[in-house]
Amino acid sequence: MTKMFATIQEVLDFAIAREQDAHGFYTKLAGTMKDPAMKQAFLEFAAEELEHKARLEAVKQGEYGPVDNSLPIPRMAIAECLKEVTPSSDMEYATALTLAMKREKATYMLYLRLASEAKSKPMAELFLALAHQEANHKLRFEIEYDDVVLKEN
DSSP states (O other): OOOOOSSHHHHHHHHHHHHHHHHHHHHHHHHHOSSHHHHHHHHHHHHHHHHHHHHHHHHHTTOOOOOOOOSOOOOOOOGGGSOOOOOOTTOOHHHHHHHHHHHHHHHHHHHHHHHHTOSSHHHHHHHHHHHHHHHHHHHHHHHHIIIIIIHHO
């Protein structure tokens, strides 16, 4: 059963908690990495999640303009072609990117589902904006995967 939200403030609290969880996830993974470059990559992912959290907190304080959900979300669909991966301390960069893509896709799908179940138009628009943001994160990882991994093969 999907969590139901009564107010936009509850939506924002939920999204802020998700970003904090993602920060913790990437930070924890960074701590297990033997390769310094991998450690740095995960620390950068973690830092981005804190930036997203800060943006959501600004929205919660009323410091955000209207939401524009009219732009299409570009798709590469690389993540959909890759198998699920398990985090490990010796994973390669390609595996780390796959993990990040899959995680961002799952969050994107969650926000889409919550948008479809929202009780008000402003709440649905906020969830769609959050979904759009997650889709862009996934796209960023897919572009990196395409530029680094697929071009090497």
